[in-house]
Amino acid sequence: MVRPYAVKGGVKRKKREEVYDDEEIEATISTLENNTYKEEGKDKEEEEEIDRDETTMESELAGIPIAPSSSSVKKSKSGIVFVLERASLEVGKVGKTYQLLNSDEHSNFLKKHGKNPADYRPDIAHQALLAILDSPLNKAGRLQAVYVKTEKGVLFEVKPHCRMPRTFKRFCGIMLQLLQKLSITATGKREKLLRVIANPVTRHLPLNSRKIGLSHSSPKLVQLKEYVNAASDDMNLVFVVGAMSHGKINNDYTDDFISVSGYPLSAACCIGRICNALELKWKIL
Template sequence: MLKNVGTETMEKRVIVILENAHLETVKVGEKFQLLNPCDHSNILEKNGRDPESCRPDITHLCLLTLFDSPLNRASMLQVYVRTINNILIEFNPETRIPRTFKRFAGLMVQLLHKMSIKDENGHKLIKVIKNDIEAHLPREARKIGVSPEFELMKNTKELVPEGENPIVIVLGSQEKLKYVNENYSLSNYPLTDYSSCSMICSTFEEAWGIL
């Protein structure tokens, strides 16, 4: 079942938050679909939307990277996603992210309309939760924003906290968020969010001896 760590729990883990995720549904005929530039270019053009403002495939790649990682398999990763429409989603670490975008899109449409995805035993694997991200995070954990837009740079190894404390890492926002304490770029190059996810997982796996 989905573990509710609460705001007082300070066990060692990485909490990744994907902000501004492009997860929107659109009605096409009698069915809802996940809005994306490949299938709905005419809808985006009609509404004056830049195709780059609608990239659910990036969220899909990030989630595949995170959930496939040894860090997640070792139960030391927790993932939240907040959409551009301010819908906050919590993922059970045991969630299996669909390998193809088509199946992922169908799953996200189901989630956004039914508010949760359950396994065969009725346990919630993915669920929409109250949009107050700070209420779901350990109060004393470092909260770090990561974006190529930020001026200060850190090697990912410098993000690993000492001791057994958790750390919160926020990706997807090019602006400094109120609940984030520190903001860094991880490279001299403009990394994609899924590349950053891979770097973060690899760094913490090495630091914590996860093979």
């Protein structure tokens, strides 16, 4: 009897399974792990190179102050921190949209809800931030941080290299976005230039710091130039300035409470005097 041929499409022969020793398996796993570690190391090196390129590009952008060199940072042992208290930054729903309330545009709306329009002055915080961020003190790298606390108790941080909008309308748009989304990210970067942080502000201040509150109602009238010159070079100075139209700041956490003039001054004017006195002390031209 003739042996029948195998029909096409039938059961294929099983391939012989390769058998490996335990030593060979361990060697294979170790080589794979080494390769993955090498690839991860390459990826990290590439990411570091990209970060270096981004930092160099950021320092060359127009309008953004260049970061101080490493030599100047080593020499400077102390810095300055500004805290703007009671800033009038409140969001309200006017019609169908949310807006940052101010006395010029929303006077009728505020009166209708039984509020005093004179209390809603976000322009004071805008002028104060411009005075701080545009100062030679900041461009020299001596400004460590800026904190703003609103009348409602919301605390947020402003990075020293942040470029604040020049026009009041754009400033209101930025503040509205910040209070709704809790942070503002730089264009094309992952860095948060403005972000809402947890209270109280004292948990974010440097350890070796002297907290100084400013108010016209303070009985201690000082000559600001002599006052900052008497401070230690190793001490960080924290100036607490009010960003409201009237009233005084909360001085519960301040070490000293002073007045820099016999006349009531605006927040931007007080900040200008502080920056000028410190620039003369640290010889910043």
